[in-house]
Structure formats: C-alpha cells, structure tokens
Amino acid sequence: MPAVHPGSTVLVTGVTGYIAAWAAQYLLEDGYKVIGTVRDEQKAKELEQRFSKFEKFSLATVKDLQQEGAFDEVVRRVDGILHIASPFHFDTKDVQKDLVEPAVNGTLNLLRAAAKSKTVSRVVVTSSFAAMMQEHEAPFTFTEETWNKSSSEAIKKDNTNAHHGYLASKAEAEKAAWDFVKNETPSFDLSVINPVYVFGPFIHPVKNAESINTSVGMIFSTLSGKDINDEGPHQNFVDVRDVARAHIKALQNEAAGGHRHITSAGGFGQGQIAGILKKNFPDAKVKTPKSEEVPDFGLSVKSITANELGIDYIGLEKCVVDTARDLQKFL
DSSP: OOOOOTTSEEEEETTTSHHHHHHHHHHHHTTOEEEEEESOHHHHHHHHHHTTTOTTEEEEEOSOTTSTTTTHHHHTTOSEEEEOOOOOOOOOSOHIIIIIHHHHHHHHHHHHHHHHOSSOOEEEEEOOGGGGOOOOOSSEEEOTTOOOOHHHHHHHHOTTOHHHHHHHHHHHHHHHHHHHHHHHOOSSEEEEEEEOEEESOOOSOOSSGGGSOHHHHHHHHHHTTOOOOTTSOOEEEEEHHHHHHHHHHHHHOGGGTTOEEEEOOEEEOHHHHHHHHHHHOTTSOOOOOSOOSOOOOSEEEOOSSGGGTOOOOOOHHHHHHHHHHHHGGGO
16 A cells, blocks of 8 residues: 655644644654644644644544544545544543443544545554553563453453553454454555553643653652652553654555554663653652662563664653653642
C-alpha cells in the first residue's frame, strides 16, 4: 500500500492528548496538513494557539467517538489517519461499559468511516504494550507476536477491575482493528504502535501533574519526595517524542503496513529515575534510592519489526530530565 508522504492531509484523533499533540506538531513541521479531532473546546483553543504559526492546521469537533458516523465527514478529506484518541481512566465500576466498549467502538467507527473514503491509504492506530502484557513465567521475551488474553478473561470474572479493564480495552480495540481489516478488506492498510511506559515533556494543555498520563505521574511522585519503589519489577520506557515520531514513520514507510510495532527505549527501575532526578535537581525533595540498578526478573521486551520504523531512541536521562523540567511548575 502506498505510504503517506509530506504534503498529504492527515487526521489526528484526540489531538489535545499527550502523544497526539506531539504527533501533530511533527507532522506540521514535516509539511503535512493536519486535521485534529477534539472534544474539549477550551483545550482545543490552547493547542490552536500553539500551532497558529502553521497554516495547515485545523480542528474538527467529534464529541462522541462511539456515535455512528461521527468520523464520516472529516475522513473524506484525508489521506492518512493517526487514531490516537482512547479512553484512559480508572474511575469506573463497570469497565466493560466505560473502558472496553468505548475503545472498541471508537476504533471501529473510525475504520468504517475510513473504509468509505476514496482517499485514505493508511491508518495508524495507537495501541499499547498493555495489549501484550500476558502473564508469563520467566524467562520470557515479549514481542509483537505476544497478545494479552488474561485481562479480558479477568474482567469476565470481575467487571470492576479497572487495571485489567484498561489492559483489556487496549487488547480488544487492537484485535477489533485487525479483524476489521482482515474481514472487510478495505482500500487502506493498518499499522499499530504499541508503546511501553511513556515519559517525556508535554506540549498539550495540562492543568496539573495529576491530569497528565499515569507514567509521567511516576516521575512527578519521585520528584516531589514520595516513597520510591526501587525494588519493583523491571519495566520499559519510551519518550513521548519517539512515540510520536514512530506514528509518522508508520505512515511514511510502506513496509510498516500490516504490522504491530513495540516502541521501547529499554528498561528502567524507579531507583534509577530517582538517581537521575537527584543528580539533576539537587533542590528537589527526591529521596535517596537504595539502588540505581535495574531489577532483572527474567522478562524482557524486543521488537521484531523495529527496522520498519528505524527510531533512534532518546535515552532515559534526557527523557527524565526533560519531563521533570515541565513538572517543576506543579511542585
């Protein structure tokens, strides 16, 4: 399937979000025309002001991703789509209704609209490493061939489990996207981005540290002097700027079509983050970690499609320092 090159029009859903705002900025800098979908008009005004120097940025209001036909009109005008918008919160007593169904229905709504379009050639969907987080005994390496099946089973037994509800929403929405392409054979092809823990600075409107994504909250918690779980499990991180770039490369690279892509810069431990913060922000209330070693529990992450995107990942120290600089105003 032909790739989507600079000069083309790209739809970015949820453009006021953490990853989507960076993706929109990079697209504009690269010469694309960008249409961003929004629900919150106040946030939209703030982002519109930031992008005012770009003549090729416009907004489209989509208040309900699940509403049938919500994307039909805006999709007619685009060549490629970055579907980044998705529900992410833990304030729910019915995870199937509040998390899984909106994620699945929103994705399918978008794909149905794209299938009606005569111009869309590629859709890139933001999934998550959550869609791969199946429990395994060590040693085990997670790759793009790994699927999370346990979370969907877990919420069948307990529909109030918000943790598994979020993981299941990512897995089910991604599966629905792949099944749609397989069964409906639309004129576009699909590429999926599966980020691990996302850190990095933010350019979208943020009221306070608590309102940004959960992983960045981990850095804020350490920066503000909370207890450090520096003996916790091995985790992987990626900078939000690299995730945004990965979406654009997935649009541009013909070989990326039809594949999932883990985006990960490597492992980290919370003690390691604390050490970086303590060194670079000596006046902060960061507690001294017991160890800055990265715990090794025999679980690792490896992308088998990495060459299709060719990301030169930002390292942990730069990522954490740049994030903390933005978070300082909330201390």
